Amino acid sequence: MASSGGEHHEEAEDSYGDAATIGALRQLYAGYAWADVASLGPESSGRAVRVRGAAQAVRAVGRRVAFLVLRQGTATVQCVVAGDGGGGMAMARFAAGLSRDRWWTSPAPCRCRGTPSAAPPSQQLVEIKVEKLHCVSRAVPALPIGVDDAARSEEDVARAKAAGEQVVHVGQDKRLDYRVIDLRTAANQAIFRVQCQVENVFRQVLLSEGFVGIHTPKLIGGSSEGGAAVFKLDYNGQAACLAQSPQLHKQMAVCGGFGRVFEVGPVFRAEDSDTHRHLCEFVGLDVEMALRDHYTEVCDVVDRLFVAMFDHLNDKCGKELEAIHRQYPFQPLKYLRTTLRMDYDEGIRMLQEAGVHVDAMGDLNTEAEKKLGDLVRDRYGTEFYMLCRYPSAVRPFYTMPCPEDPRYSCSFDVFVRGEEIISGAQRVHVPDLLAAQAAARGIDVASIATYVDAFRYGAPPHGGFGVGLERVVMLFCGLGNIRKTSLFPRDPRRLAP
Amino acid sequence: MASSGGEHHEEAEDSYGDAATIGALRQLYAGYAWADVASLGPESSGRAVRVRGAAQAVRAVGRRVAFLVLRQGTATVQCVVAGDGGGGMAMARFAAGLSRDRWWTSPAPCRCRGTPSAAPPSQQLVEIKVEKLHCVSRAVPALPIGVDDAARSEEDVARAKAAGEQVVHVGQDKRLDYRVIDLRTAANQAIFRVQCQVENVFRQVLLSEGFVGIHTPKLIGGSSEGGAAVFKLDYNGQAACLAQSPQLHKQMAVCGGFGRVFEVGPVFRAEDSDTHRHLCEFVGLDVEMALRDHYTEVCDVVDRLFVAMFDHLNDKCGKELEAIHRQYPFQPLKYLRTTLRMDYDEGIRMLQEAGVHVDAMGDLNTEAEKKLGDLVRDRYGTEFYMLCRYPSAVRPFYTMPCPEDPRYSCSFDVFVRGEEIISGAQRVHVPDLLAAQAAARGIDVASIATYVDAFRYGAPPHGGFGVGLERVVMLFCGLGNIRKTSLFPRDPRRLAP
Numbered sequence: 006m007a008s009s010g011g012e013h014h015e016e017a018e019d020s021y022g023d024a025a026t027i028g029a030l031r032q033l034y035a036g037y038a039w040a041d042v043a044s045l046g047p048e049s050s051g052r053a054v055r056v057r058g059a060a061q062a063v064r065a066v067g068r069r070v071a072f073l074v075l076r077q078g079t080a081t082v083q084c085v086v087a088g089d090g091g092g093g094m095a096m097a098r099f100a101a102g103l104s105r106d107r108w109w110t111s112p113a114p115c116r117c118r119g120t121p122s123a124a125p126p127s128q129q130l131v132e133i134k135v136e137k138l139h140c141v142s143r144a145v146p147a148l149p150i151g152v153d154d155a156a157r158s159e160e161d162v163a164r165a166k167a168a169g170e171q172v173v174h175v176g177q178d179k180r181l182d183y184r185v186i187d188l189r190t191a192a193n194q195a196i197f198r199v200q201c202q203v204e205n206v207f208r209q210v211l212l213s214e215g216f217v218g219i220h221t222p223k224l225i226g227g228s229s230e231g232g233a234a235v236f237k238l239d240y241n242g243q244a245a246c247l248a249q250s251p252q253l254h255k256q257m258a259v260c261g262g263f264g265r266v267f268e269v270g271p272v273f274r275a276e277d278s279d280t281h282r283h284l285c286e287f288v289g290l291d292v293e294m295a296l297r298d299h300y301t302e303v304c305d306v307v308d309r310l311f312v313a314m315f316d317h318l319n320d321k322c323g324k325e326l327e328a329i330h331r332q333y334p335f336q337p338l339k340y341l342r343t344t345l346r347m348d349y350d351e352g353i354r355m356l357q358e359a360g361v362h363v364d365a366m367g368d369l370n371t372e373a374e375k376k377l378g379d380l381v382r383d384r385y386g387t388e389f390y391m392l393c394r395y396p397s398a399v400r401p402f403y404t405m406p407c408p409e410d411p412r413y414s415c416s417f418d419v420f421v422r423g424e425e426i427i428s429g430a431q432r433v434h435v436p437d438l439l440a441a442q443a444a445a446r447g448i449d450v451a452s453i454a455t456y457v458d459a460f461r462y463g464a465p466p467h468g469g470f471g472v473g474l475e476r477v478v479m480l481f482c483g484l485g486n487i488r489k490t491s492l493f494p495r496d497p498r499r500l501a502p
Numbered sequence: 503m504a505s506s507g508g509e510h511h512e513e514a515e516d517s518y519g520d521a522a523t524i525g526a527l528r529q530l531y532a533g534y535a536w537a538d539v540a541s542l543g544p545e546s547s548g549r550a551v552r553v554r555g556a557a558q559a560v561r562a563v564g565r566r567v568a569f570l571v572l573r574q575g576t577a578t579v580q581c582v583v584a585g586d587g588g589g590g591m592a593m594a595r596f597a598a599g600l601s602r603d604r605w606w607t608s609p610a611p612c613r614c615r616g617t618p619s620a621a622p623p624s625q626q627l628v629e630i631k632v633e634k635l636h637c638v639s640r641a642v643p644a645l646p647i648g649v650d651d652a653a654r655s656e657e658d659v660a661r662a663k664a665a666g667e668q669v670v671h672v673g674q675d676k677r678l679d680y681r682v683i684d685l686r687t688a689a690n691q692a693i694f695r696v697q698c699q700v701e702n703v704f705r706q707v708l709l710s711e712g713f714v715g716i717h718t719p720k721l722i723g724g725s726s727e728g729g730a731a732v733f734k735l736d737y738n739g740q741a742a743c744l745a746q747s748p749q750l751h752k753q754m755a756v757c758g759g760f761g762r763v764f765e766v767g768p769v770f771r772a773e774d775s776d777t778h779r780h781l782c783e784f785v786g787l788d789v790e791m792a793l794r795d796h797y798t799e800v801c802d803v804v805d806r807l808f809v810a811m812f813d814h815l816n817d818k819c820g821k822e823l824e825a826i827h828r829q830y831p832f833q834p835l836k837y838l839r840t841t842l843r844m845d846y847d848e849g850i851r852m853l854q855e856a857g858v859h860v861d862a863m864g865d866l867n868t869e870a871e872k873k874l875g876d877l878v879r880d881r882y883g884t885e886f887y888m889l890c891r892y893p894s895a896v897r898p899f900y901t902m903p904c905p906e907d908p909r910y911s912c913s914f915d916v917f918v919r920g921e922e923i924i925s926g927a928q929r930v931h932v933p934d935l936l937a938a939q940a941a942a943r944g945i946d947v948a949s950i951a952t953y954v955d956a957f958r959y960g961a962p963p964h965g966g967f968g969v970g971l972e973r974v975v976m977l978f979c980g981l982g983n984i985r986k987t988s989l990f991p992r993d994p995r996r997l998a999p
Contacts, residue, residue, distance in 0.1 A: 025905070026905040027793060027794065027795055027796070027963045028795060028796055028905050029905065030795070031795045031796070039794055057792075057794065057962070059759070059960060059962075076759070077761065078759055078760065078761055141962070141963055142931055142932070142960065142961055142962060142963065143960075144958065144959050144960030144961075145958045145959065148959055148960075149959075183959070184754070184758070185754045185757050185758045185956060185959055186758075186959050187758075188754075188755070188758030188759055188760070189758060189759040193758075193759075194759055194760070197714060197716065197760065198714055201709075201714050201715040201716070204715060205705070205709065205715070208702070208705070212698075212702065217694060217695055217698050218698040218701060218702070219694065219698070219989055220768070220785045220971070220989060221989060221990060222768075222783055222989075222990045222991075222992050223720070223768050223770075223783060224733075224770070224782065224783050224992050224997060225997070226997040226998045236721075236735050236736075236737070237735065237736075238733050238734065238735040238744075239733075239734075240733070240782075240997050241772070241774070241782075241994055241995070243997050245997055247735075247744075254989070254990055257681070257682045257685075257990075257999065258685070258989065260682050261681070261682045261683075261684075261685030261686060261690075262556070262573070262575055262685055262686040262690075262691055263575065263685070263691070263694065264574065264575055269766075270767065270768065271717070271719075271720050271767065271768065273720075273721070275738070277738070285721065285737075285738075286719055286720060286721050288717045295554075296524060297524065297536055297554065298524055298525060298527070298528045299524070299525055299528070408522070408523040408525050408526065434639055435639070455998070455999065459682060459999070461641065461642045462641050462642065462645055462646075462680070462682055462683050463556060463639065463640075463641035463645075464639055464641075465554070465556075465638070465639060466524045466638055466639065474717070492716055492717060492718060492719075492751070492755065493718060493719045493751055493754075494719075495719050495721050497738050498738070500721060500722075500723040500737050500740050500742055501723045501952070502754065502952065502956070
């Protein structure tokens with residue numbers, strides 16, 4: 006392991022230096038317990054611990070002292086490397102040299118053995134007095150983007166500029182080009198921890214209600230359920246494409262006897278539109294279930310699921326939401342204990358009364374959806390609601406018409422902060438009706454024969470919904486751009502990293 | 503709603519018939535509580551309930567009585583439609599006609615209102631006396647495969663043939679062609695419920711140990727980490743391929759500050775080999791984590807994770823394992839409380855002592871792995887063990903060599919019943935070493951520049967492993983063919999359904 010230069014005594018080399026392997030440090034730090042930075046508190050005072058993290062900031066004070074901020078995920082701790090430590094002044098110099106980028110050697114994991122002590126009158130609760138310090142991995146001296154720059158809020162940038170200060174603003178594209186650095190900001194650390202919780206609540210609530218988690222194939226023969234742009238590929242000589250949704254296969258799983266199923270998996274759309282809410286690859290949260298009496302049983306699941314999810318995020322992810330809020334300020338989502346449901350007709354009426362021109366049997370455009378969201382929030386005090394019973398004409402051919410009036414359908418959309426997030430419906434499980442509805446929309450029935458035939462071997466009445474994981478997080482946290490909630494986003498232009 | 507023919511009185515139509523919509527039945531069955539078939543027991547006797555399920559078997563006894571076996575998932579209940587019910591003899595005739603395939607109308611969900619009563623001297627604990635009966639969905643009269651035929655074990659087929667009986671044996675390909683029917687067998691219902699539990703234990707154990715669940719992109723620029731066959735496609739004019747593993751992106755997530763991550767998602771291999779253990783698309787369970795002292799920390803995670811998983815399956819999925827066992831008999835997996843770890847060298851020695859010719863610095867072939875599995879089971883009493891410290895030459899270029907002897911690597915494989923199931927290792931996080939190891943193996947370093955560069959912005963020492971969800975279930979249950987544990991398998995020839 007040993008150090009880089011030849012200037013230290015053996016004793017000093019045991020105290021600091023570059024470590025060639027982590028195994029070599031094992032003996033050197035024997036007897037000192039590993040600690041997580043997040044778990045260090047005033048009660049740790051006096052304990053001898055080992056920690057490892059990225060050197061987030063390094064600052065030398067004269068020749069005898071260096072300060073090192075160590076980061077693990079979202080937690081940081083200040084480490085003091087003083088000339089009176091085991092390695093003497095040389096260790097302080099070694100620490101100061103860890104960062105050649107003057108402010109950040111962000112990803113140079115270091116190992117400290119120190120004594121957490123009650124903190125000096127700063128914000129931090131604990132400070133580590135470093136007795137040994139070894140660097141186990143060095144980054145290039147100058148990172149293409151700085152973590153501190155990437156972590157700056159728009160507000161801070163504006164404030165600094167107003168004060169005539171020079172600050173670096175890292176644009177969205179550059180962040181994504183260097184995503185591995187960008188992900189280290191507190192906001193990004195929080196966003197993807199929140200995302201993980203969203204998925205986990207989704208799964209746990211559904212499992213507790215008797216749903217079975219499944220995995221359907223993403224490689225599909227032909228071209229999905231017809232319609233929109235798909236990614237095509239050659240599959241050992243057969244024409245194939247990437248699934249635009251697990252629609253058919255989740256329905257087949259229900260017909261295959263599983264009754265209630267869910268899936269979490271990638272969904273592929275060869276979108277050409279570069280918007281704030283579309284990706285070419287996203288994570289779909291899908292549900293499909295046999296129905297007893299009515300399609301609103303699917304709405305009941307959505308209601309229980311999302312109220313539980315929002316509650317969980319507010320109750321258990323306070324720290325993460327705060328970290329996101331610091332960089333991207335947002336208002337907490339307003340939602341009711343029982344989710345508001347409105348018929349589509351009533352939504353149309355509200356818009357018309359507010360002077361918005363909308364076609365009662367047509368679809369709502371993004372602007373009208375936004376406006377309706379405002380109206381609903383003002384009247385009912387919620388930013389999360391369901392719009393039910395859409396006109397049949399604006400829904401896919403496999404949507405079940407309302408028995409009492411087939412101009413309307415057993416379908417619904419769910420909105421968060423005025424943006425559509427979930428689309429759901431009862432499906433047509435009767436092959437002849439399915440074929441007729443396809444034909445009425447000008448779809449070549451032969452091209453969807455596989456889909457129609459799947460229901461000839463028996464199908465219970467069923468329905469379901471789909472929602473994008475990235476959209477849930479984006480809209481719950483008011484993030485405004487879906488690229489912020491995709492770990493490595495894929496949009497019409499971006500295929501890397 | 504009403505019935506099909508015109509022969510019934512209005513009163514009779516309220517009692518039985520084809521229901522046009524489920525909503526229409528709501529009023530007719532008002533006041534009768536829904537029940538799950540699985541929850542019906544002797545204590546249900548006398549209660550008026552509604553159930554719905556597939557008509558698994560229908561049998562008429564004379565003109566006055568019909569017996570109907572109703573199935574929900576894995577549970578069944580016998581229903582008696584007698585001439586003294588609300589619909590009289592006509593209802594019994596209606597019931598008898600539900601199945602035109604003489605034995606099975608498997609997927610014609612029906613709704614009964616009846617009174618569970620203590621069972622007659624049969625195997626079933628409960629029987630429903632039907633008072634109303636409506637069919638909500640009809641299948642084609644003759645299904646291409648019968649659920650009872652698909653459910654027959656090899657043993658039963660052999661026994662019947664020996665006795666000179668005619669029984670239908672449904673081959674693997676035909677099952678898969680009609681997967682939506684095949685999935686209804688008790689064994690298949692159980693297999694995918696077990697699979698769901700395997701995934702859930704994987705996730706919950708990792709979440710409890712501070713791992714973050716992530717989703718990495720499946721659409722990749724260029725051609726993955728080089729090497730094996732990939733599915734290629736056009737991405738808006740850019741050359742792209744489907745990810746063969748989340749290897750690089752899960753490593754980037756660790757370097758991006760998440761420390762410990764896992765992913766459950768599809769993995770694509772354009773395999774040309776048609777074996778019992780390969781699929782072109784499977785579900786990967788992936789883990790990657792920063793290391794403290796040694797790569798065996800990854801082995802520790804595997805140990806805790808899989809022992810917890812196997813315990814959970816044995817403790818909580820007894821009914822499912824039994825259902826699988828009935829069709830596909832298997833011996834319970836032998837595993838130890840603490841998983842056996844052996845160095846590769848020791849495995850080689852055991853094989854050589856047993857007279858098997860193996861190259862100490864080469865890879866084990868499938869046959870040698872199987873043999874070693876037998877030797878280990880006989881000596882140590884376990885069919886689940888880890889083989890550590892593989893020769894560097896047989897591992898990928900990104901595997902960290904052992905610091906004390908670079909001919910060996912910080913890597914391991916895990917075996918279940920003599921088949922490799924998990925591959926894991928510490929990764930090289932030092933860009934220069936990574937490039938050198940690639941070059942030494944004849945890989946064009948320029949072609950993997952993205953991979954190598956990813957570590958230049960700082961990377962903690964880290965390692966991880968990957969395992970296929972389908973293989974875990976296949977090997978735990980000794981199923982012998984991976985197509986049995988994939989809901990809709992994709993192999994070199996199969997792209998449907």
